Amino acid sequence: MIAHPAAQNLQLPFLTDLFSNVSTEYPVLEALVANDIPYDTKSSFSLYINHRKTYTGITDNDRSLTMKKFAELVKRTKDKDSKTAVKELGKEFRSPGHIPICIASEKLLNERKGHTELVISLLEMAGLTPVGSGCEIMGEHGKALPKEDAKKYAEKNNLMFLEGNDIIKAWKQWSK
């Protein structure tokens, strides 16, 4: 997950825009158009990347390396011109890969209230590099872990537990 301006500096496209630009040449892209996402009007997916030092890119260690290095790259290139930033991105990462980059809405929680915007808003309020990682915590039976169980997991592992509504409330105050 990355803030909109940072994604623009790295020239990262929304994949749906890229697909719609080439759908004449690739009719399958038009057939597969993601116009029915139950929780959203537009997919926030950009490219899927692997760090060039990963092997398959699939293991937890590989994914962790990709995510960590991507945040470092964005921090390091944020004040560089776009052309240089893209070059440095390409030196370290390849695509296609296993980590999908999601681009936050430009106006963050004022525009969309997805996990991407929640994470990036939180980072912005904290004054940190606007790159975060999202993961679904799985419960038994193949579904997401219920909230109460996620809370217990957080307590047990000494992690911060925040709900979307907490972040939205803080954001409203902060962005006044």
Added chain:
Amino acid sequence: MIAHPAAQNLQLPFLTDLFSNVSTEYPVLEALVANDIPYDTKSSFSLYINHRKTYTGITDNDRSLTMKKFAELVKRTKDKDSKTAVKELGKEFRSPGHIPICIASEKLLNERKGHTELVISLLEMAGLTPVGSGCEIMGEHGKALPKEDAKKYAEKNNLMFLEGNDIIKAWKQWSK
């Protein structure tokens, strides 16, 4: 993972080919070119899909639905003309999504000995629809589960354990 002819009927592109076709318009794609995969000369990635009946597409249940329905779709459309097959694919699936489709080499194990070809060769020898799923079994410490541990896991869960070399040996005999 899907056999090459089945992917062609569905007009599924290699993502690297698609990217290289539009890299003038999207310079970031050229920067990110996947020309240094440690185990391969060319990425076998095609599009990433979700079944339209998934919610996020992320949970095990959602991924399982996408994979199962994709295999059923390929089975159902294999003798239909390409245009109809693409239309039926698009009715059921959207892209971008969370399940990357990998396309096997045309000559399977005679050309490349990756997991994609191992799985599709096995299905072909068994006379089954040439669509399989691959997953990395994770061990502790974020790496893939060592072979001996995977063997124990298979025994405990009453699963078949096969090594790549077993499949290659059988393939050589079968394809004579």
